[in-house]
Amino acid sequence: MLIPPGESVVETKSCKVCSANFVITDKDLEFYDKVSPVFNGKKESIPTPMLCPDCRQRRRLAFRNERKLYRRKCDLTGKELISIYKPHASVVVYEASEWRRQAWGGMELDFDFLGSVFWKIAQIQKNTPRPHLHVPENENCEYVNQSGYSKNCYLAFVTDYSQDCLYTHGLFRCEDMVDVSVATDSQCCYECNNVERCQNIYFCDFCSDCHDSWFLSNCHGCSFCFGCSGLVRAQYCYWNEQLSKEEYERRVSATIKNTTSGITDRKGVLQNLSYSIPNPSLHGTSNESCTGDFVSESKHSYQSFFCERLEDCKYCTNLRDVRDSYDWDYVGYQGEQCYECLGTGDGIFHAMFCTHIWGNVRNIYYCDLCMDVEHCFACVGLRNKQYCILNKQYTEEEYNILVPKIIEHMRKTGEWGEFFSPSLSPFGYNETVAMEYFPLSKEEVLKLGFNWSDYEPPFPKVEKxxxxxxxxxxxxxxxxxxxxxxxxxxxxxxxxxxxxxxxxxxxxxxxxxxxxxxxxxxxxxxALRNPRKLYERKCDQCHKDMITTYAPDRPETVYCEECYQREVYG
Ligand SMILES: [Zn+2]
Ligand SMILES: [Zn+2]
Structure with missing residues (x-):
């Protein structure tokens, strides 16, 4: 079990779902205390979690269908749509443009102190329209989701401010990309993974500032290179061998016959080459005391992945500009003191146990699909509201009296301090991101209380x-x-x-x-990326202990940050 550096263990707990041990440290207790909400001057403490970090993340990700798209009708206008909700899903679905026109959270419930609060939220969810896709401001992008401000894209997911991108995931300000996952400020790339500021590159992974190159991995500032690994500012290198411009061109033109089998062969050679070339223990730049992969410009953050500008965060993924938050996946953009959230962002202070929340939001708990709300508890589909519980309007005074009583009730039902139960997800587990990071069989899924989808949409008619x-x-x-x-x-x-x-x-x-x-x-x-898991391993150069995503028994050569910098940048 890894202990975050500089922290001391206060308690070792056993996960209620998978029985794995996990630790609560002094810093964690400080965090849970800091984010515990205060009503009428009395703090309602958040208990330490019952689930291990992985099981908590899996539970959140089961609420996010990113890339399974279906044909269905808008329940308001009858218009045919491409949607993340299948035709007979038990939810009300409106075309996003209609959905954005007004607030639709019409159903209210009185709080009765009987039974599960999650069950009450589920009743409101069933009657509250949801947008067919999460797609702000796109042009000619019918088959995209969680993508915005983009043009002429197809099956592009989590792709923002981009154009002519097909089969992509996690792109930001890119153009003319096909089959690329995770890229920023790049143009014309094919079959690439984790690239930044690159142009005209093919089959390249973990590269930055490269152009006109083929089959690269972990290369930076390279151009006119073919089949290279771990090079910096190189030109005319061929399988890591320096050639003259003429010789390089001669060899490449002799090799480039882009047949399927030729590409498969070269990928194999590159893989073998990258086993012998040092790999960095973690990917990321300009960090101070961070452990996690693909994190940059961050401080004091632990076990977080694919994030930029984090400060004092733990167990976060895919966030930008967030501080003082734990257990949060996706979006961010100015967020502070959030805990157990999914797909929320844009100026959020103190949101807990929430999904799909946007805009100026403060002090909300157990809410779904809300915008610009403050002081709301267990609400769905609200906009510009304050002091609501189960979508019902209260005065500030009533709200501050009632919420602590509800929290007390939730302590008895075992719901306080835990994210929504999996059955509240409008998706089958196998439709969501949870399946990508935590693949499970149908049997396992049902046993754990998640939903499963057996629906396969009909395939369009083709000649053959x-x-x-x-x-x-x-x-x-x-x-x-x-x-x-x-x-x-x-x-x-x-x-x-x-x-x-x-x-x-x-x-x-x-x-x-x-x-x-x-x-x-x-x-x-x-699969080309390491799992989002951290291990202790010894640096293959200086043999000091380091934290890495390479499991100790993996065959790659892995260097600690200092050794890697010295080796690669000299
Ligand atoms: Zn667990
Ligand atoms: Zn070292």
């Missing part, structure tokens, strides 16, 4: 479905007709289609047609 193995290896041999066919994924056997914009991209860059379903390609890229 061809097995991936029958596809020509070279893009030059692919006829236009492919747009009327479907390809059977070589891994999952699920059929998928090629769209015109995509075919043009492959032809322009002489790339073969993919043989795997977009969902499988997404999972393949996810």
């Amino acid at each position: 479905i061809i097995p991936a193995s029958k596809l020509p290896e070279n893009i030059a041999d692919i006829p236009d007709d492919i747009l009327n066919w479907a390809i059977e994924c070589e891994v999952t056997k699920k059929p998928f289609r090629i769209i015109k914009q995509e075919l043009e991209f492959y032809r322009k860059h002489s790339l073969p047609i993919p043989r795997r379903h977009p969902d499988q390609r997404h999972l393949d890229r996810l």
Whole structure:
């Protein structure tokens, strides 16, 4: 068990779900005390969690369907939509533009001190319209979700301020990207993972400031390189060997025959090369006392992943500009003192046990789908409200008297201090991000009290479905007709289609047609990243103890930060 550096263990607990041991430290107690809400001058303490950090995160992520899209109708206008809610889901779904026009949280309940508070919230949820997708301000982007301010994108998820991006995830200010996960300020990349400020790169992972290159991993500031790992500011390198410009061009033009099998072979060689080249223990820049992967410009944060500008945070993922918060996944943008939240952001102070909350928000607990609310408890679909409980309006005085009584009631039901129970999620576990990071069988899912979805949408009519193995290896041999066919994924056997914009991209860059379903390609890229888990391991250079996402028995060479900097940057 890892103890956060500089903290002392106050209690070791056993997770109520998986029985794993986890620790509560002095710093954790300070945090739980700090965020415990105060009503009429009396603090209502948050208990320490009953679940381990992983089980807590899994429970939150089961409320987020990012990429399973369905055809269904808007329950207000009858218009056909592409939505994250399947046609017969037991929720009311409105087209996002309609949903944004006004507040729809019409149903109110009186608080009766009988039974579960989560059950009461579920009753309001069932009657409160939800937006069909989370998509602010896009143009020509019908098949996207959790993406905004973007144009001409297709199956682009969590992709903001971007254009002409297909099959992407986690992009910010990018253009002309196909099959890329996690990228910032980049253009024209294909099959890449974690790239920053890159142009015209293909099959590259964990790179920054690179251009016109192929098959790179952990390279920075490189251009005109092919098959390289761990290089900085290199040019004309070929499988990590320095060549002259002429020799490089000669070898590359002899090698670049972009057939499917050629690409698979090169990926294998690159993988072997990156085993022998030192890897950094953690990815991230300009941090002060942080443990976690892909964290930058952050201070005193522990076990957080894919975050920027965190301060005093723990167990956070995919956040920007957040301080003093624990257990929060997605969004951020000026957030403070939040705990157990999902998909909330944009100026939030003190939100706890909440999902999908935006705007100027202060002091809210157990709320879902609210905007610009303050002092609300167990509300769904409210906007510009204060002092509401179960969507019912109270005076400030009434609110401050009633909420502590509800909290007392929730202590008895075992709900106070815990996130919503999994059954409140409008999605099947297998439709959500939880399945990507914590894959489970249907049996396990149901046993743990999550929902499961058996619904498979009908596949659109196509002229024929061809097995991936029958596809020509070279893009030059692919006829236009492919747009009327479907390809059977070589891994999952699920059929998928090629769209015109995509075919043009492959032809322009002489790339073969993919043989795997977009969902499988997404999972393949996810698998290239280390799991979001931290281990103690010895640096392969100086042998000092370090914290890393590389499990001790993994074959890669892994260096501590100092050794890595010295080796790579000299
Ligand atoms: Zn657990
Ligand atoms: Zn070292």
